[in-house]
Every structure is written in C-alpha cells, then in structure tokens.
Amino acid sequence: MELKALIFDVDGTLADTERDGHRVAFNKAFTNAGLDWHWSVGTYGELLHVTGGKERIQHYINRYLSEFTRDDLTGFIAMLHADKTRIYTELLATGKIPLRPGVKRLLEDARASDLRIAISTTTTPANVEALIVNTLGPQGMHWFEFIGAGDVVAQKKPAPDIYELVMEKMGLQAGQCLAFEDSSNGIQSSSGAGLRTVITVNGYTYEHDFSKAVLVLDHLGEPDYAFTLLAGSAVESRYVNVELLRRIHSDYPTLAESVISSGNLVSD
Numbered sequence: 001m002e003l004k005a006l007i008f009d010v011d012g013t014l015a016d017t018e019r020d021g022h023r024v025a026f027n028k029a030f031t032n033a034g035l036d037w038h039w040s041v042g043t044y045g046e047l048l049h050v051t052g053g054k055e056r057i058q059h060y061i062n063r064y065l066s067e068f069t070r071d072d073l074t075g076f077i078a079m080l081h082a083d084k085t086r087i088y089t090e091l092l093a094t095g096k097i098p099l100r101p102g103v104k105r106l107l108e109d110a111r112a113s114d115l116r117i118a119i120s121t122t123t124t125p126a127n128v129e130a131l132i133v134n135t136l137g138p139q140g141m142h143w144f145e146f147i148g149a150g151d152v153v154a155q156k157k158p159a160p161d162i163y164e165l166v167m168e169k170m171g172l173q174a175g176q177c178l179a180f181e182d183s184s185n186g187i188q189s190s191s192g193a194g195l196r197t198v199i200t201v202n203g204y205t206y207e208h209d210f211s212k213a214v215l216v217l218d219h220l221g222e223p224d225y226a227f228t229l230l231a232g233s234a235v236e237s238r239y240v241n242v243e244l245l246r247r248i249h250s251d252y253p254t255l256a257e258s259v260i261s262s263g264n265l266v267s268d
C-alpha cells in the first residue's frame with residue numbers, strides 16, 4: 001500500500017514536554033490547591049507509565065497516598081487537572097518548549113509531498129493547540145487534518161483506540177500510514193492499531209522496549225545535525241525526510257499485511 005499519511009504523537013515526540021512542561025504544571029497546580037505533593041524528575045518518570053493527567057493523579061493517590069480522601073475525589077482531580085492545563089498552556093505561551101529537532105522540517109516536507117498529517121495523543125486538546133500555535137503559529141493548526149486528543153476515546157494509550165479513531169476519521173488503513181512515537185505506551189498503541197512506527201527516544205524513554213519499531217532514533221535529525229541510529233536501518237541518511245519514510249514504509253509490512261501474506265493473499 002502507498003504511504004498516504006503521517007500520524008504524530010505529541011508529548012515527547014513533537015516536543016520534549018514532560019519533564020519541564022507537564023511535570024512543572026502538575027506541581028504548580030498541587031501548590032495552588034494547598035497540597036504538599038511534589039513530583040520530582042525521577043518520580044514523574046515512574047508515573048509516566050500511566051497515560052493521561054487525570055489518570056496519573058488518581059494513580060499517584062492510589063499508590064502513594066492511600067489515606068487521602070475528598071468527598072468528590074473525581075471532581076477534585078478534575079479541578080486540579082483543569083488548573084494544571086491552564087498553567088501548562090501558559091507555560092507553552094512563553095515559548096520555552098521548542099519542537100524537537102527535525103519536526104518542523106519533516107512536517108513541511110510532508111505537506112510539500114502531499115502526505116496527509118494528523119495527531120494521535122492522550123494529552124488534552126488545549127495542550128496540543130498551545131504547542132502548535134506557539135511553535136508553528138496559528139496557521140499550524142491547519143496543517144493537521146485531524147487532531148485525536150484526550151478523552152475522545154474509551155481507553156487512552158497503550159490501547160490502540162486513539163490511532164484507530166484517527167485512521168477512521170481520515171478514511172485510511174494502517175498500511176497507508178506511519179506513526180511517530182517516543183514511548184512504550186505509544187508504540188503499544190500504534191502497533192496495536194497495526195501501524196509501522198518510527199521512534200525518537202527521549203530522556204524518559206530511551207530504555208523502553210521498542211522491538212516493534214521500524215526505526216529507533218535519538219531525534220529526527222537535520223541536514224547539519226545528524227540523528228544517531230539506535231535500531232533499524234536508515235541506510236546512509238543523516239535525517240528523516242519523506243524519501244526515507246517512503247523507503248521504510250515499502251520495506252516493512254504492517255502487522256495486518258504480514259498476516260495477509262502469510263495466508264498467501266497478496267496485498268497491493
């Protein structure tokens with residue numbers, strides 16, 4: 001199948017948002033609510049295995065604060081999380097968190113090559129908009145054909161729901177897309193939806209299991225700032241562009257296609 005679309009995760013993939021963005025915003029929201037909770041860089045790394053901010057707070061209470069009670073705990077968590085979202089989007093507006101190397105260039109290359117682009121993330125829609133607007137400008141919102149974000153699916157990553165929703169909205173099959181992820185939860189979600197996945201690791205995820213990835217890199221690279229290949233074959237490339245992605249796409253069968261071909265059916 002021909003490559004038609006690139007589907008990007010946001011946190012950790014488009015930008016390194018977790019340690020100095022989300023974590024900081026969670027901590028400020030806790031302080032604003034009069035709580036003495038503090039998520040250190042290390043603690044936050046452990047908490048990241050639970051995707052979704054509200055789910056992460058709930059998990060933290062269950063795991064570390066079994067005595068903590070509120071009449072309406074769900075409402076309390078929602079209030080904390082709304083404040084965290086406000087703080088986080090204000091933080092992004094300061095421009096302190098840039099896109100990762102190669103991201104803007106690859107998005108522009110995809111647009112110039114008529115590849116469709118979309119987003120698949122567990123983060124809150126307002127956070128996605130704040131990142132895009134503050135890095136690509138307001139017109140950046142039009143670059144993405146569909147933004148699948150937050151509570152729109154029954155189960156967040158590592159479930160495949162959000163990738164399945166994005167493909168459904170775009171009228172595409174897994175064999176026509178490539179996913180970009182940074183974490184174990186992310187690749188479980190994308191590969192669970194049958195997608196080939198390119199990984200760019202970060203400080204929180206470099207030791208995760210990426211055995212299902214078609215390519216594992218430290219970042220997407222730029223012509224004057226080569227990526228380091230961690231797994232997979234990038235041949236002589238120094239940076240990820242559409243030409244390389246088309247080659248990768250044709251070299252690797254998706255899960256769905258390999259099942260079809262092992263049943264002796266030919267896929268296009």
Ligand code: XBP
Nearest residue numbers: 011022051052053121122123124186
């Ligand atoms: C990202 C997340 C998000 C953010 C917080 O995962 O886990 O929960 O940390 O976002 P992924 P919210 O990159 O795999 O999508 O607080 O808005 O939920």
Ligand code: MG
Nearest residue numbers: 009011012182
């Ligand atoms: Mg991510």
